[in-house]
Amino acid sequence: GxxxxxxxxxxxxxxxxxxxxxxDPISGHVSLFWYQQxxxxxxxxxxxxxxxxxxxxxxxxxxxxxxxxxxxxVSTLKIQRTQQEDSAVYLCASSLDxxxxxxxFFGQGTRLTVV
Amino acid sequence: AQSVSQHNxxxxxxxAASLELGCNYSYGGTVNLFWYVQYPGQHLQLLLKYxxxxxxxxxxxxxxxxxxxxxxxxxLRKPSVQWSxxxxxxxxxxxxxxxxxxxxxxxxxxxxxx
Numbered sequence: 512g513x514x515x516x517x518x519x520x521x522x523x524x525x526x527x528x529x530x531x532x533x534x535d536p537i538s539g540h541v542s543l544f545w546y547q548q549x550x551x552x553x554x555x556x557x558x559x560x561x562x563x564x565x566x567x568x569x570x571x572x573x574x575x576x577x578x579x580x581x582x583x584x585v586s587t588l589k590i591q592r593t594q595q596e597d598s599a600v601y602l603c604a605s606s607l608d609x610x611x612x613x614x615x616f617f618g619q620g621t622r623l624t625v626v
Numbered sequence: 627a628q629s630v631s632q633h634n635x636x637x638x639x640x641x642a643a644s645l646e647l648g649c650n651y652s653y654g655g656t657v658n659l660f661w662y663v664q665y666p667g668q669h670l671q672l673l674l675k676y677x678x679x680x681x682x683x684x685x686x687x688x689x690x691x692x693x694x695x696x697x698x699x700x701x702l703r704k705p706s707v708q709w710s711x712x713x714x715x716x717x718x719x720x721x722x723x724x725x726x727x728x729x730x731x732x733x734x735x736x737x738x739x740x
Binding site (some may be wrong): 554604 | 650
């Protein structure tokens with residue numbers, strides 16, 4: 512596809528369940544970002560990859576959150592033992608190269624609801 | 627840590643009115659500044675960005691923003707809004723020498739009445 516694709520679009524999880532959220536960046540994009548957007552808030556940075564290397568994971572809120580991008584393309588954000596406070600929209604963005612001026616393209620997000 | 631403040635959470639305007647959305651950031655060093663827009667049901671899209679040079683930057687759809695370093699501000703403007711400008715607007719900053727991720731404001735929900 513032409514844009515960043517995220518799946519699933521919606522996920523309902525029972526408290527304590529593990530979830531995996533997928534991001535397909537634009538083909539050839541080197542940089543990939545994950546953000547968390549709570550209701551009524553702006554996106555908050557979680558983690559950043561350059562190809563397969565996770566260069567910054569300072570925004571991950573706890574050790575229950577884990578992200579990977581093993582082949583430098585598709586990325587997965589995993590949340591273990593989900594809690595109600597994990598309910599949010601999870602956004603993925605990619606940009607063409609390492610240039611900090613390179614535009615980041617966002618996906619439509621995965622809305623996670625923990626019940 | 628850097629932060630971004632958007633003063634107006636909800637703005638309602640009539641078509642053809644002029645628009646100015648405020649954005650202030652806290653980081654004192656070199657910054658990259660952005661405005662993103664999210665139309666109903668769509669993904670975040672870049673409106674405009676400032677890295678260096680002319681502090682008045684022009685973006686898509688007639689939007690512009692002015693970087694005023696002394697005021698730590700990057701306000702978004704449009705001289706005449708249209709109904710189709712109804713959307714959520716986010717200001718974002720990235721420190722020049724710091725992390726690669728963006729720090730976003732809480733957003734401004736803009737409603738344009740026909």
